[in-house]
Amino acid sequence: MGPSPAYSYTACVVEAEVEPKTGWISVPKIWIAHDIGRTINPVLARGQVEGSVYMGLSEALMEEQVFRRLPPKLSSALVHKIPSLLEYKSLTSLDMPEVDTVLIEDPDPNCPFGAKEAGQGPLLPVMPAVANAIYDAIGVRIDELPITPDKILKALELKAQGKPGRVGPNHFPAVPYPEPLIVPPPWEGGDGKEVKKNDAAAVV
C-alpha cells in the first residue's frame, strides 16, 4: 500500500439502511478490522484507520466529478459541473457513522518493528462493503460510485420491470493494454535485464 513494503489487509462491515420509496441511504455503523503488523502508536493508528473510513464512505456516497457537454452551437466543450470544493462534497461530522475499529497485530519480520501501514489500506474495503450492504438491504446492485438515492430508485425500477436490478457501466472499458514483458529473476536464470520473448505460458 503506497510506500509500504508490506501487504496489509483490512476487513470492513457496513450497516446500511435504505428507504425504498426515496432511495435515501443512511449508514449508522461501520466495523473495520485492519491488519497493521504492529501498532506503534495506537491512538494515531486508530485515527488513521477511522480517517480511512471517513474518506472511503465519502467516496462511496458523495464524491464525484460531473461534466456536461455543451450544445454544438456553443462549442460542444465539456464543462465541469462541480469545479470547486463548495459542491464537491465529502461527509460532515454529522454524516459520519459510529466506527468500531479493531487493530489486528501480527508483526511482519520484514518491516520496521514489525509495523506495516495504516494509511490507505483501510480505505479500500469501505466502498465495496457499502455497495454490498445496500444490496443486502434492498436487493439492487449499484456498480459505480458514488452510490446515490436516484441510482437506487432507478435500479429498483429496473428490477420491478423484471430486468436485472443493476445500475452502472455494463462493460469494462476497452483499454489497449500492451503485451506483457517477462523479465526472469536470477533464480530463474535471468540476469535481471533480459526480456523473455512473449512466452507467458513458459514462466510459472
Next chain:
Amino acid sequence: MMRLPWFEYRAPRSIGEAARILAGEGPEAMLIAGGTDLLPNMKRRQMAPKILVSLRHIPEMKRNGSALGAGTTLTEIVTKTELPLGLRQAAHQVATVHLRNMGTLGGNLCLDTRCNYYNQNYEWRKAIDFCLKKDGAICWVATASKRCVAMSSTDCAPALMAIGARVKLVSAGGGREVALEDFYNNDGIDYLKRRPDEILTEIKIESSASCYWKLRRRGAFDFPVLGVAAAIRSDGDIRIALGAVASRPFLVDKANEFLKGKKLTDEVIEEAGRLVASRAKPMDNADLDLYWRKEVSADFVGYALRELRGDDMRATRLRITRYAL
C-alpha cells in the same frame, strides 16, 4: 487567491441614518448584515459595491417583540423556543454553527440566488465566457433560456411564508409592509421586489403549528435542493410553501386550495404530495439528480404533513437531516 475588492464602509446607528445613506449613494451602495452571503460573493466578484452600509450597529434591527428584527441571527432564532417550530427548524439547518452565528434572518430572506455556473470564482466564470446572471449572455443551465434560472436557496423564506409572515421595508421616503409571498420574483437576477434604497427591517409573524423539511446531501453545510414548509394557520387552513425548486420560494396554491377544510388523512396527504410535486420545477444547477429531486418532493410533503398532524417523525427526521429539532 480571492481577496475582497476595495469598498467604503459605513456603520450607521439607526435605520433612518442607513436609509439616508442608501438614498444618497444610490445603487453603488449595498447593505451588509452578517456578510456570510455577500462577502464570499464579493471575493468572487459577483458583486463589487463601492459602499457597504452595515446594519450590525443598529439596535432597532435586533428588536424583539410582536415583530422579529431582521438583524436577529439564525442562532438566536434557533434558541428562542417561543418562535414557530418551522422557522426554528429552517434556521437550524442553514449552513454551519459559525455561519449561523453571523448570518441574520433578514440576510437569509434576501440570499442571492445560486447556480453551479454562477457561484464560482472570477477566473472560472471567465473561462466559460460568464453567464446570464453576471457579465455573460448565455444561461449555461438552460442554453435556450432567456431568463436566469438560478435557484432561490433560502431556508427561512418558505418556513415563514407558510405561517403567513409579512416583512417591513423602510426607505428614506417612508415604509411599506408586504406579505412574504409578494416579496420575490421568479427571476434568478431580479429575484427580490426590494428596491435598492429599501432596508428589510422586521418580519411580522403569528405563532402557528408549523414544520420545515430540507433536502440536501449532507447533515450540515449544504444549501437546500428542496425545502418544504407546512403550517396550520389560526383559521385552520393548511399552507404549504416550497423552496429551492425555482428562482423564488412560493406558496403552492393548488395544493393549499385542495387542503382547505380537509382532515389530514393518509389519502389527503398523498394527493397533496402529488399536487405539490407537479409544481416543483428544479433545474440542473445544484447538487443531486434533478429528476430525483422532483420525484421526492411528494415524499417530503408527506413527511411535513405527517409531522404537522402529530405523527412521530423523529426517526425519519434523524435519517434525513441527521439532527432532530
